[in-house]
Amino acid sequence: MDQFECINVADAHQKLLEKEAVLVDIRDPQSFAWDMRCRLSI
Secondary structure (H helix, E strand, O other): OOOOOOOHHHHHHHHHOOOOOOOOOOOHHHHHHHHHHHHHHO
16 A cells, blocks of 8 residues: 655655656545556556
C-alpha cells in the first residue's frame, strides 16, 4: 500500500518538479485509480 505523508507546499512543489510525487484529486476517486493504471502501464 502507498504511504501518504503531510508536507508543506514548498516541499510538495519540489517533489512534483522532481517527479517524486503525484497530485491526486481526493474529491475524485477515479483520479488515484487513473494514476495507478498509468504507473502500471509504464
